[in-house]
Amino acid sequence: MTKNEKILVENITKALQTATPGCRKELKLWDAAVMLPLLETSEGLSILFQVRSMDLKWQPGDICFPGGRREPEDGDLAVTAARELEEELGPY
Numbered sequence: 001m002t003k004n005e006k007i008l009v010e011n012i013t014k015a016l017q018t019a020t021p022g023c024r025k026e027l028k029l030w031d032a033a034v035m036l037p038l039l040e041t042s043e044g045l046s047i048l049f050q051v052r053s054m055d056l057k058w059q060p061g062d063i064c065f066p067g068g069r070r071e072p073e074d075g076d077l078a079v080t081a082a083r084e085l086e087e088e089l090g091p092y
Helices: 003-018 077-089
Strands: 032-034 038-041 044-047 067-069
Touching: 003 038, 003 044, 032 077, 067 077
Parallel strands: none
Antiparallel strands: 032 067, 038 044
16 A cells, blocks of 8 residues: 555544534434445555446445445444445455
8 A cells, every 4th residue: 555545544534533423314314324445456545336236226326335224233333334335245
């Protein structure tokens, strides 16, 4: 990983650790989380996106990060993001 890539990862980590998630309840939203997969490749640091199947009823064909709705058994949103990543892309 290059020096600039390390700085990027540190900045993203710091921002996520100090962020306060929230939403406007009047929008009737639900708790959800996404994972921002950063991969080290031979060309440097890359961000992994996925493309949703066109057969899905909810947001078909969207380009997105892996993630989804929080389940009752999820301890916190970090668990939600990790569970969704594994469900959508397989074990990591």
